[in-house]
Amino acid sequence: MRVFNVLAPLGLGALACASSSSDCRCIYGETCWPNTTQFDQLQGQISQPLLHPLPPASPCYPPSDPSGNCTAVNQGWGDGNWRSSQDGAMQSTNWETFTFKNGTIDACYLNTTITKICEQGSVPVVGVDAREPSDIQAAVNFAVEHNLRLVVKNTGHDYLGRSTARGSFMIWTHNMKNITYNSSFVPEGAPATESYEAITLGAGVQWHEAYDAIQAQGRVMVGGASAGGSVGAAGGWVLGGGHSSLAPSFGLGADNVVEMGVVLSTGEYVVANSYQRPDLFWALRGGGGGTYGVVTHVTYHTYPSFPVAAVFFEANTTNTDVMQTVFTEFTRIHPAISDAGWSGYALISSEAMGFFYIAPNTSVAQANATFDPFFTFAQNLTSQGLIVSNYTVPFDSWYSWYTTLFNTTGQVGGNSQISSRLLPRESFENNYEQLAKTLFALPGGYSWNFVAGGEVSRIDPDSVAVNPAWRDALVEVAYGESWDEGATSGEIDALISQLKQSMAAVSAITPNSGAYYNEASLYEVDFQYTFFGEHYPSLLAIKDKYDPHRLFVVAKGVGSEEWDSELRCRS
Numbered sequence: 001m002r003v004f005n006v007l008a009p010l011g012l013g014a015l016a017c018a019s020s021s022s023d024c025r026c027i028y029g030e031t032c033w034p035n036t037t038q039f040d041q042l043q044g045q046i047s048q049p050l051l052h053p054l055p056p057a058s059p060c061y062p063p064s065d066p067s068g069n070c071t072a073v074n075q076g077w078g079d080g081n082w083r084s085s086q087d088g089a090m091q092s093t094n095w096e097t098f099t100f101k102n103g104t105i106d107a108c109y110l111n112t113t114i115t116k117i118c119e120q121g122s123v124p125v126v127g128v129d130a131r132e133p134s135d136i137q138a139a140v141n142f143a144v145e146h147n148l149r150l151v152v153k154n155t156g157h158d159y160l161g162r163s164t165a166r167g168s169f170m171i172w173t174h175n176m177k178n179i180t181y182n183s184s185f186v187p188e189g190a191p192a193t194e195s196y197e198a199i200t201l202g203a204g205v206q207w208h209e210a211y212d213a214i215q216a217q218g219r220v221m222v223g224g225a226s227a228g229g230s231v232g233a234a235g236g237w238v239l240g241g242g243h244s245s246l247a248p249s250f251g252l253g254a255d256n257v258v259e260m261g262v263v264l265s266t267g268e269y270v271v272a273n274s275y276q277r278p279d280l281f282w283a284l285r286g287g288g289g290g291t292y293g294v295v296t297h298v299t300y301h302t303y304p305s306f307p308v309a310a311v312f313f314e315a316n317t318t319n320t321d322v323m324q325t326v327f328t329e330f331t332r333i334h335p336a337i338s339d340a341g342w343s344g345y346a347l348i349s350s351e352a353m354g355f356f357y358i359a360p361n362t363s364v365a366q367a368n369a370t371f372d373p374f375f376t377f378a379q380n381l382t383s384q385g386l387i388v389s390n391y392t393v394p395f396d397s398w399y400s401w402y403t404t405l406f407n408t409t410g411q412v413g414g415n416s417q418i419s420s421r422l423l424p425r426e427s428f429e430n431n432y433e434q435l436a437k438t439l440f441a442l443p444g445g446y447s448w449n450f451v452a453g454g455e456v457s458r459i460d461p462d463s464v465a466v467n468p469a470w471r472d473a474l475v476e477v478a479y480g481e482s483w484d485e486g487a488t489s490g491e492i493d494a495l496i497s498q499l500k501q502s503m504a505a506v507s508a509i510t511p512n513s514g515a516y517y518n519e520a521s522l523y524e525v526d527f528q529y530t531f532f533g534e535h536y537p538s539l540l541a542i543k544d545k546y547d548p549h550r551l552f553v554v555a556k557g558v559g560s561e562e563w564d565s566e567l568r569c570r571s
């Protein structure tokens, strides 16, 4: 494939005369960037050809004579599995762009008429297509030796853009696809009598692959939900906590880890579990992706499969007062439906609301007994213009519910920034009207992830690094702002200002809570407390111990306050 306007003319040339000081990471275009001989030496140590990632729309350029299959690009643009198979793609396209201090945006838009040229933006310049821990070890050693700005990318789903950076060197874990089920897995260093029915996933396994594998064993595991199951099952999801519709039954993803393999910045490959390096093991379970090392695989608990009851509800109206009334009642009932074992997802705006909830080992009659009062409440509002539908469906397994709903594409391929808040049970019990009113006022609606409570709340908050605020929460709410490609930096800034206002309002109504780092905003005022709570000082000490080269730096991650806003130079 030909390369158009990437690399040389990218504005990175402006850096060519600068040389990196030891307090700054070296990026492409600087004199410190490794030369061809040095990259050849690296090539000799790894199993796959070095990658030279390009923005995913690059095959569509130049518009007059596209260099690749632009039809495939258009077809794949909104498909999370297609995007994760592209070494240069993120799932939210804004992270592929770069905004200069003067407001100019470096981008390679799908709409080729906007700038007519494809620019590299924040897409890494060189990468290692890791297949084995030894590939990662070689890449880590190379990054340390040359003081490179390193990124670790798996699927690129990150909402804070943590898996990409302009001018960076990338470790891409996407192709580490090994899956092993072991009905008597003994953690390294554990007594032989301690065994688990466990599944081990390579760092690049995605949820659709993990679910197919565990279903084949007649079992289930705690995992994420996204169109096509494209989120990574053994990367940022679990390292940041990992919520799931099964979390209220079995705990968060981080609560379900038995063991992990990790390459540290020293280049050493280590195992972390309750017996080997328990402090590192603690930090990796919720203390943030891309921070302590590169995880090579994760071993998870699994559980026998079970049937679920599912309820579906949809309401529409142009009367926002009526919708707010429905939403307020919906908010009020959550402590009770949590106690009855329910979980799931909802999308809410001033004119539409829909939810799909499940409960394990629950009959249709039990489901209806729980939800009928709410359905009746909503039906009684039809005279005021509310259009309502609801139904209850039994599924023979969680897997059949999941595949029925999520075997699709979408959710990705747009420009957005979001924020998150963990809504405490206490707010539902003591202040639900004000809570509902504040959320309902958010412009553009919000996602309502009813993935906490139950077992999440019963687990010792200090047993893993996950933000302790999860243990008091019932719901994680996520909301944001989105824009079309080609928007100016001024237009985007205005949307970010709106996002900050929304964040201030939601924080004010839940003052002692926090946010879910994996679905959070770059603009949290006190990110240390908001994302990590009282675990932050311990996490920082563990980071210092296991990352002596301070190689792993991500936006708003543990230790990131040492760095400037581009995470290039120590501030």
Ligand SMILES: Cc1cc2nc3c(=O)[nH]c(=O)nc-3n(C[C@H](O)[C@H](O)[C@H](O)COP(=O)(O)OP(=O)(O)OC[C@H]3O[C@@H](n4cnc5c(N)ncnc54)[C@H](O)[C@@H]3O)c2cc1C
Pocket: 080, 091, 151, 152, 153, 154, 155, 156, 157, 158, 159, 162, 163, 173, 203, 223, 224, 225, 226, 227, 230, 231, 232, 233, 234, 235, 236, 237, 238, 239, 240, 241, 242, 243, 244, 289, 290, 291, 293, 294, 295, 296, 411, 412, 518, 519, 554
């Ligand atoms: C459509 C969509 C649906 C989602 N659904 C859910 C959901 O159901 N539950 C939920 O909890 N979250 C969900 N998320 C959020 C998701 O957990 C985060 O985006 C998460 O960061 C994705 O991790 P990843 O490895 O797939 O992505 P990446 O963007 O590749 O990685 C994210 C972060 O983890 C780091 N990282 C990745 N792999 C490794 C590794 N092997 N070692 C060390 N660091 C690594 C990266 O450096 C980066 O900092 C969803 C996001 C999207 C866009």
